[in-house]
Amino acid sequence: MSIIQRMKLSFTKLVLAFLLFFPVVGSTTVVRMQTSLGVIDVQLFDSAAPLTVANFLSYVDSGAYNRSFIHRSMKSFIIQGGGYVWDGSTNNTVKTIPSGTPVVNEFSPSRSNLRGTIAMAKLGGDPNSATNQWFFNLADNSANLDSQNGGFTVFGQVVGKGMAAVDAIAALQVVNGGGTNGVFSNLPLISIPATGTSIKESNLVMINSVTSNHSKLESDSDRVFAYLEGLYPEYLSPANSFPTGSVLSPVSSASSTSGIYYYRYYPTTKSYIATANGTVYYLGSASQNQIMSLGSLSDYLAAAAAKGY
Structure with a gap:
């Protein structure tokens, strides 16, 4: 099994595990x-x-x-x-x-x-x-x-x-x-x-x-990005800080848009995580620098919500 397949399988198993064992709840801190x-x-x-x-x-x-x-x-x-x-x-x-x-x-x-x-x-x-x-x-x-x-x-x-x-x-x-x-x-x-x-x-x-996420996050994508940063630092590093102060100080200060993609770049690992059309994508060394679909944004959002992101 290639490193791309292993990474994708790892992400998929993780999401399924959370969906099975953790109910989707309102966002905690x-x-x-x-x-x-x-x-x-x-x-x-x-x-x-x-x-x-x-x-x-x-x-x-x-x-x-x-x-x-x-x-x-x-x-x-x-x-x-x-x-x-x-x-x-x-x-x-x-x-x-x-x-x-x-x-x-x-x-x-x-x-x-x-x-x-x-x-x-x-x-x-x-x-x-x-x-x-x-x-x-x-x-x-x-x-x-x-x-x-x-x-x-x-x-x-x-x-x-x-x-x-x-x-x-x-x-x-x-x-x-x-x-x-x-x-x-x-x-x-x-x-x-x-x-x-x-x-x-x-x-x-x-x-x-x-920092904390109890200030409003700008988007569902940012919640998923923050969640995956904490879970996969070997791929997504350095992690970004959560927003501080008012809701006018969003976590997405580190996020950008390019074409159809809303994304973050991680200079240490030279990787990207992105969303587009309801799908989560990864680009980096683990995917041989090819854009790789990781699955549904809604599934990752459910897993992120279960952990309070």
Whole structure:
């Protein structure tokens, strides 16, 4: 079987699986984290944890998480972020992200701290102290975190191939970076600075931007593009950011039209994804640079909607 046939079969099987096992629902919120080691898409549990989701999105929408970094990594347990940003404009210093009013704990046993979920960090002995910091569960931590401190509120789960980026971060070497009360004592680094050299931005796992799709997407095609970017980064890279702010800031700032095609171009992989006349198309190295039909836009849209795009 050729690489073209394998790719097309992979796309087709995926769509069929979603259509069979996931009902088409109203679009939920998906947040995209653009990290140093890849894209992490997170589907939020808007209805199940509304206060926590609203709290998290308030930081996303304000841009508070842009240029933040993963500041804690515990092997086979969690990676944590949302607390600190790297400020390159002021002599490359670390700044604390200002925290807002703590959110009421919304832990539920129906949303356990399982691998691939995101939950809010909080202060010890205070179930209602979550503000801006969050963590990804690297393993099934339900036995520990579901019963501790009122339970840690899970408010979303990683979708697409985001766990590849999460696992890549978790596999990095960890150093003791100090900080007040040892806040950076388990700091993951992409590269270790030379002895006597300070940690720089290039050493850190940066989260360059965090955006969400809860602002209106311009078209069904853009929803499918965003969905496929998260699912197939090996073909569609770099992924684009979701819109920020008002509905007048559409995700399609990266999309263009040429003839009958509405498309996006991915310079890293030198590939295109496009729609035309109700069909999704791919053009790139996997198709020997020939335009290849991947199937019905409506089918992909149903799969994308099931995952919140």
